Amino acid sequence: MFKPGTPGMVDTDASPRNYATGMWAYILQRATGLALVLYLLLHIVIVTQSIRGPDVFDALLRTLLGPPFLVLDLLLFAATLFHALNGVRIILFDLGIGIREQKTVFGALMAVGGVLFSWVFLRILPVLRARLG
């Protein structure tokens, strides 16, 4: 962790080495946000293929439920979880809740995220196995 004035160390805020928890949270919030908005637009285009009838739509969805896309879905779920839980932290801070305990709040929310992701991962695993086998 960055300690101001450490002898022999160049104090550059710009180096990721010196980023504190909040800075990583901020960067990840933006990165996942950008990924999610791109996904949302793509998702709308895909679901709107319903206008081309059941044959086209069902065939498309069968492809999109295949293994490579399921793995991408898990990544998408991880990004959504991070963005949502860190979003909770942002809203709490805006309400003045937990600012002093920010690292604990962040850690607790990420622990919730870890549990939720593991639960979903274990649920999806048999599907992935079945579609690969």
Add this chain to the structure above:
Amino acid sequence: MRPEGVVAWVLQRVTGAILILLLAVHFWLLHFKDVFEPIELAGVSLRLAKPLFLMVDVALLAAGLFHGLNGLRNVVLDLSISRSGRRWLGLTLWVVGLGFLFLGGLGLRAFLSG
């Protein structure tokens, strides 16, 4: 901060909170409740025939587009662009947002009649 900036800031939090609740419903029903269930047009049509589900999807579409595109706007605004650039950005994102809202609406309508 300009008044519209405050409105956008508050709406970003409100839509964020709405999205957490609705996405939990969306993920659970479509992807986690029965993980082996195929997603087919007929099945989606059946679900969307219930007004509550249709309302959830319309709310997800509108709140998701606002939150996503306003978030994108926040990222670009941090690059401190010019006043006219900001105006164009806002205008472009509204056109994109309304366009995708219309597209999503067409998609939902196809499920309802399909």
